[in-house]
Amino acid sequence: MLVEKPYDGLEIHREDKMIYAKFTAAHWVLSTCRAAGGLRHDLKYVYNHQSCEPSGHYHKHAARLWHDPGAYRQHICNAYGLPAEACATMGTAANMHHAAFAQEGFRGLLVAVVCTGGVEANAGRAGDPASVFETPDGFEKLPPAEDVPRPGTINTMIFINHPLIPGAMVQAIMTATEAKTAALQELAVNSRYSDGPATGTGTDQIVLAAKQTDAKPLTGAGKHVKLGELIGRTVLAAVKEALANQNRLTPAGQCSAKIHLERFGINRSGMIAAICRHLSPDQATLLRHNFTGIERDPLTVAAVAAIAHLKDKFAWGILPAACWNEVMANYAAQIACAVCGDFNKLGDFRQTLAPAKTDINNKAFVDLVCRAIALGFSHKWVHFCDSI
Structure with missing residues (x-):
């Protein structure tokens, strides 16, 4: 079902346990996705899929997401009738009906954000002790690690209706990450792995997509330029709303x-x-x-x-x-x-x-x-x- 059409060239759909963006015009995509991640010019879809329930639900599909993201993407795309080679994949335990949508605009420039989030079990602080070490043979557990990361992920999709140079796309990711951390700071979220305030979760993922047009690409997305402000405001609002929806995590609820x-x-x-x-x-x-x-x-x-x-x-x-x-x-x-x-x-x-x-x-x-x-x-x- 089509749920949002923020601008010409982008459609946001929600089907069953998935939210996906369909590009009806060319976009450059920069993402942390393990399948089709990095900077891509050839994607038609990016999606966020609920792979398991947030607690006690470690089935084979959730394990496949962690150990074999390519096979997981193929399996999900087959189920939803999407072309796997044209999709970037994110997975989460968050309910897609708890997703938050936010958008901000200025003089024709528009930023739209779709976010899901859960932090109750997996919130962490940058620099907390790691649970795995990646080797040529896969991920080696570091004691006292669990078999898989604890459920809890903030997945963010950001869409911009204007082209950006690659450096600005990286800067936009940086600005969005700061906004996510600011949201956790405002909500007084604790790390579950140390005695520090949380800055994110151990499995956060992000997708940034910029529409390709004949307009001159923007060169900055930091806090001093309007695009950076729009990204910061939308991501901050979407993260807080998603955590309120998923975890009932609100400022008033944190008065404790x-x-x-x-x-x-x-x-x-x-x-x-x-x-x-x-x-x-x-x-x-x-x-x-x-x-x-x-x-x-x-x-x-x-x-x-x-x-x-x-x-x-x-x-x-x-x-x-x-x-x-x-x-x-x-x-x-x-x-x-x-x-x-x-x-x-x-x-x-x-x-x-x-x-x-x-x-x-x-x-x-x-x-x-x-x-x-x-x-x-x-x-x-x-x-x-x-x-x-």
């Missing part, structure tokens, strides 16, 4: 102290247990019953997000380790004040929470945050209860 701490090695149950260790039995029971409301309170989230950001500044060397104790005491006290609602206690809480030694590791950091939440919660109702 637990989410901001996960990358440092703690989950919901671990966080509750760590807080309750510093509470009386009655207080612990009350916290367990009300944990979601407490850890999603905007002032508490703000304080936890701030201290997590400062933890990064120490890890990246922006702040010196010699200042750790003072900084952590100040911002842990902010957390406690946010939880109890009384910022007059800031000085007292600062003294109580000051680390006894400089310990920058993740476990000590998470323990401090949980202790701060417990301290604030233990004081939340004291004055009220004493006054009635």
Whole structure:
């Protein structure tokens, strides 16, 4: 079914588990596709196909996509009646009905984007430990790697109604990648492989197609030129919408102290247990019953997000380790004040929470945050209860 026709020469279709672009006019295509990837002048179609479900569905077609992309392309094209030799292929676990469409224009120049995305299991940060090493015989697993990459991929197709020189096409890919990372930054997505913020997933793919016309090719697609702005705006919007559709990942949904701490090695149950260790039995029971409301309170989230950001500044060397104790005491006290609602206690809480030694590791950091939440919660109702 034809779902979009952004400009003359391009049609976007959705059929079953596939979204494909059909070029009715010549396009140059630059892509990361393992089948028909690189810079191509001879493609008639580019497509994005759902090869499996996002969880627990490692069937032969998903394995074929990873191990034999040429055979996978042939199989999919046969099923959909497309000419394999004229197709560039992307595969994903994302549902095609969750795809996001965005477009922006300026003085006749138009950029259209189609994106699918999922990041719950496979979000990573550039430089995270690798899972495989490519050899002449294939991909060798590096311990403790799994048999296949975890599900989770952001696939982006970008279409431009104007020719670009090859260098500008590469620059457009770079700009789009920055926009994708900006979307993850705005959504506070954590790496699943390290304690850093995510910059993408380990299996992201991208296709850029520029229509060939008699117009003079554009030479730039960076942030200073209008084309770069259009690419950045459309990709940012499409990535965020696709993740909202697929993962229900929204800015409001990320208002969570637990989410901001996960990358440092703690989950919901671990966080509750760590807080309750510093509470009386009655207080612990009350916290367990009300944990979601407490850890999603905007002032508490703000304080936890701030201290997590400062933890990064120490890890990246922006702040010196010699200042750790003072900084952590100040911002842990902010957390406690946010939880109890009384910022007059800031000085007292600062003294109580000051680390006894400089310990920058993740476990000590998470323990401090949980202790701060417990301290604030233990004081939340004291004055009220004493006054009635």
